[in-house]
Structure formats: C-alpha cells, structure tokens
Amino acid sequence: MTVDTNETQLAALRAVADPLRWRVMQALAREQLCVCHLVEDLGVTQPLISHHLRALRQAGLVETERHRYWTYYRLRPEAVRALGQGIAALADHAPTGAEGRRPCGPDAPTEKPTEEPGT
Template identity: 55%
Template sequence: MLTSVNAELLRALADPLRLRIVCLLARESLCTTHLVEETGARQTNLSNHLRVLREAGVVETEPCGRFTYYRLRPEALVHLASFFNGLGDGGRETAPVRRPCG
C-alpha cells in the first residue's frame, strides 16, 4: 500500500475550476481558447489555474503554432487513485480492529 501522496497534487485538484479543467482534458487536448469557452473563466484566471496544474504535474503543454495545447498527464492521477484505493482496502481490512483505550 502507498503511504504518501503529493499534497500539492491534492491542493491542485481541490479547486472546482481546476478539477473541471482536468475533467475536460481527460477527454481531449485543448488550448486555452477552448478552455475559456468550456469553463466561462477569464483567460488570465484560467492561465493561473493551468500553471498550478502544470506545477503539480497534472497537465503538460504542447506548442502548436501560436497556440499551446494542454493535455492530461494520466500517471499523476493513476498514482493518486492507487493511494486512495490503498486507503479504502486498508479500511475494509481493519474495520473490526480496534485499539484499546487507556
């Protein structure tokens, strides 16, 4: 079982707009223009959120002419999913175990 997870990754995904961006990028690579259209967020606000996601290792960029496309880095989420699956498995295995008080 994994015993740690990157707290920056959790903070990055905790924001509703960033989570929405991740969900959109799970379906396809998108440029900032697409993300503005999909989310309704301002371009500057969106750019700040994309920077946080990049720094957390959740997304990566791909230049395409004068545009930059963003795509999901699934390995970051796979690691996170494994961590939470391990917690869930541990909870099922230790449910009847109780440490004595006193």
C-alpha cells in the same frame, strides 16, 4: 510511502480540490485544449484559466505541448492514476470491525503504530 510521495500526492490533492480545476481536468480528459478553448468552454477569464493550469502543471497533473502558435494542455494519465491509487490504498488498508481498534485506557500500549497505509 515516502515523504516525497506524500508531498507529491498532497500537492495533487490540493490542485484537484478546487472546483474549477476539477472542471478543467474533466475537459482535458476529453481532449487536448488550449487556453482559448477552456475560456470559451468554461466561461471564465483567460488569466483565471492560466492561473489554474499553472497549478495543475506544477502538481504534475497536466503537461503542455506547443503546436505552431498555440500551447495545448493535456492530462498526464499516469499522474492522475497514481493519485487515484494513493487514495485507493487508504481504503484497501482501512481496518474494519474491532481488528483495527487501538485500545484505550490505562492498559493501552503507549506506542503508536508507525506503518503508514499503502506502504
């Protein structure tokens, strides 16, 4: 995993960690929506929805498309999938039992492992 990939995944995780952004993503998973739909469906103000959509767009999780006078928002499934795969890679590489335990005490090696999970 590169630093760029880590930063991208961290930005996406920060974006989806907000409860309202998660609700926006759930709504966009059902259909493409404009801001006015999200305001009505989620019961929040237009500036608040716009703020959260900007954060999701900057994190690469949402994209826009103009249709006549309206801007429609939709999920970027490949970005959402990549985020899920990054999290799954942590679980896939997590050691179980004593095999992954780093020794402690005076006889323990002084070097830390350098390989990151998922690389």
